[in-house]
Amino acid sequence: MSNTDFVLAVEDLTVSFDGFKAIDGVNLYIDRDELRVIIGPNGAGKTTLLDLICGKTRASGGSIKFRNEEIRALPEHARVRCGIGRKFQTPSIYENLTVFKNLEVSYPSGRSVLGALAFRCTEAVRTRVQAVADDIGLGDQLDTEAGLLSHGQKQWLEIGMLLMQEPELLLLDEPIAGMSVRERELTADLLQRICRQRAVIVIEHDMDFVKRIAHKVTVMHQGKILAEGPMERVQADPRVIDVYLGH
Amino acid sequence: MPDPTSSALAPASAPRRAYAALQARGLIGVGVLALLILVALPLALDPFRLNLVGKYMTYGFVAIGLVVLWGWGGVLSLGQGVFFGLGGYAMAMFLKLEASDVASTRIQSTPGIPDFMDWNQLTGLPLWWKPFAHLPFALAAVVALPMLLAFVVSYAMFKRRVGGVYFAIITQAIALIVTVLIIGQQGYTGGVNGITDLKTMMGWDIRGNDARLVLYYVTAVLLLASILLCLWIQRSKLGTLLLAMRDKEDRVRFSGYDVSMFKVFAFCLAAGLAGIGGAMFTLQVGFMSPSFVGIVPSIEMVIFAAVGGRMSLVGAVYGALLVNAGKTYFSETFPELWLFLMAALFIGVTMAFPNGLAGLHASHVQPWLARRGRRASSAEVVAPAPIAAPAEVRSAAEPSAAKPVPAPLGAPLPPEASA
Numbered sequence: 001m002s003n004t005d006f007v008l009a010v011e012d013l014t015v016s017f018d019g020f021k022a023i024d025g026v027n028l029y030i031d032r033d034e035l036r037v038i039i040g041p042n043g044a045g046k047t048t049l050l051d052l053i054c055g056k057t058r059a060s061g062g063s064i065k066f067r068n069e070e071i072r073a074l075p076e077h078a079r080v081r082c083g084i085g086r087k088f089q090t091p092s093i094y095e096n097l098t099v100f101k102n103l104e105v106s107y108p109s110g111r112s113v114l115g116a117l118a119f120r121c122t123e124a125v126r127t128r129v130q131a132v133a134d135d136i137g138l139g140d141q142l143d144t145e146a147g148l149l150s151h152g153q154k155q156w157l158e159i160g161m162l163l164m165q166e167p168e169l170l171l172l173d174e175p176i177a178g179m180s181v182r183e184r185e186l187t188a189d190l191l192q193r194i195c196r197q198r199a200v201i202v203i204e205h206d207m208d209f210v211k212r213i214a215h216k217v218t219v220m221h222q223g224k225i226l227a228e229g230p231m232e233r234v235q236a237d238p239r240v241i242d243v244y245l246g247h
Numbered sequence: 248m249p250d251p252t253s254s255a256l257a258p259a260s261a262p263r264r265a266y267a268a269l270q271a272r273g274l275i276g277v278g279v280l281a282l283l284i285l286v287a288l289p290l291a292l293d294p295f296r297l298n299l300v301g302k303y304m305t306y307g308f309v310a311i312g313l314v315v316l317w318g319w320g321g322v323l324s325l326g327q328g329v330f331f332g333l334g335g336y337a338m339a340m341f342l343k344l345e346a347s348d349v350a351s352t353r354i355q356s357t358p359g360i361p362d363f364m365d366w367n368q369l370t371g372l373p374l375w376w377k378p379f380a381h382l383p384f385a386l387a388a389v390v391a392l393p394m395l396l397a398f399v400v401s402y403a404m405f406k407r408r409v410g411g412v413y414f415a416i417i418t419q420a421i422a423l424i425v426t427v428l429i430i431g432q433q434g435y436t437g438g439v440n441g442i443t444d445l446k447t448m449m450g451w452d453i454r455g456n457d458a459r460l461v462l463y464y465v466t467a468v469l470l471l472a473s474i475l476l477c478l479w480i481q482r483s484k485l486g487t488l489l490l491a492m493r494d495k496e497d498r499v500r501f502s503g504y505d506v507s508m509f510k511v512f513a514f515c516l517a518a519g520l521a522g523i524g525g526a527m528f529t530l531q532v533g534f535m536s537p538s539f540v541g542i543v544p545s546i547e548m549v550i551f552a553a554v555g556g557r558m559s560l561v562g563a564v565y566g567a568l569l570v571n572a573g574k575t576y577f578s579e580t581f582p583e584l585w586l587f588l589m590a591a592l593f594i595g596v597t598m599a600f601p602n603g604l605a606g607l608h609a610s611h612v613q614p615w616l617a618r619r620g621r622r623a624s625s626a627e628v629v630a631p632a633p634i635a636a637p638a639e640v641r642s643a644a645e646p647s648a649a650k651p652v653p654a655p656l657g658a659p660l661p662p663e664a665s666a
Contacts, residue, residue: 054501056501077500077503101487113485113509119483165503
């Protein structure tokens, strides 16, 4: 039971922590060029689901297929090399390196020990860094130390670090948390731009933002999927209103 | 450190820019250290003291390994003595076999084997001792044995994500285990006395003053080469990744790097360097014993790096030299107080100067040098303008009058005249 067209096919995925099922029999199919938003109340298992897909947490059962290949047994770095990029909830960047260095370190070559020793910052790397930096609006801040960036810029920088790897699947955990209204708009544009060549899964709470970017919305509740579909249909679903949107 | 005045003075400051470039690569500090250990100390010290410095320098190898592993990589090892000892024992085994030829061990019940084996009723050389009769094997083992053990230990630990204080405790346990093993297997290792009475290396007597001078220089050159190797690693992407891992391990992992292998690399590198230090120690001191392997020496090695500055390669070498010099001085003068002093030093340094002597240098000495440099260079810019013209006139008239002009601008940095 698998469809080769999906970038990501999660089937019957389960994880339990000391008997508590944080994720309970979840099925999730993500298409190419799709931007999927996962919403749900706190503790619904949204972040855990992303952790399972990127390998930070090990699944207890079920399957995770990426481009029709089972990745459940792969360690994190191998999944990244397959093409899965993960952004964490709080911006996770190298604060005492410059923006340029942050992006350069994320360039997908020289990933082995010897490769890293032999790695040279070639013209190709520089061009790519500049292109990504322009994309995330930090094109003129390459020499700035990352710790000095604003909170929103740090979030963009981390997205940029993922883009350096040219992933086919991006997992973004609350990318606009703590951003100003203007920064949210820019981020929405950025997400719409970057999902053209890849699939993106976003966890988000801000409904206006979700409406603006989502192709499809998945609602999670107590480790299970409660509803799935276009935003309008999900919003009208009485069960969703009951557990999440109602209050 | 980029000098803000250098751009304003573009044509005149070529030497200063070269200086800044060297400084940025950390080579000025290496140059000063090279002058000290290759020129100044050999000129200033008598052979006995110089041999002591040579011994201290062997701990410098361990200290720079700890800079890479602990300072940059954030992995604290309390078991570096094991690798120092392995390197030292590998060297000592070769030297011991050479010292135990049949002619000089005639009186033993089994001639031709090391004396301690004979005392322990061994009647033949153990199989695993035999390869150590060959110098190339012994030299390779000096580096390879510590790295091999380091690889096995660190691969097993880091692949299971054992880190931080747990890893430190395990390395300390290994130091204890290896010490107990060496002491317990007296017939194979020389036990608590270690391997003593080392005399010659390929027929070359290592005990004389001339030999010790040669060994001192070999140690110094190897140490400088090791520093340059580590500087090169620091400037590569691997150096950046080590720092990145220390602060944001998950981010590095989710950028597609196998974090554990980078830690394994740093641990093996530190072990290999410690092994070289141990071998040079054996050569200069003339014996090797378990007292350089266990928990206390391993912790002392961490103190060398902490006092010198765990982020700075050159600083760590100074730390090793100074703490050992202090140890020699104080343990000669107040033997009972030395351990307390050492502990106080460690606590004081980590509380007051977490980056050690190198940190003090960076926060106090360098800004002071920069201020002096700036004052000199502003004098350079402002002063010549009004003075230069009359000076030219005067110098045309009476050449000797021109001399006072460059004099006050003076020594610290080459003025325009030299460009």
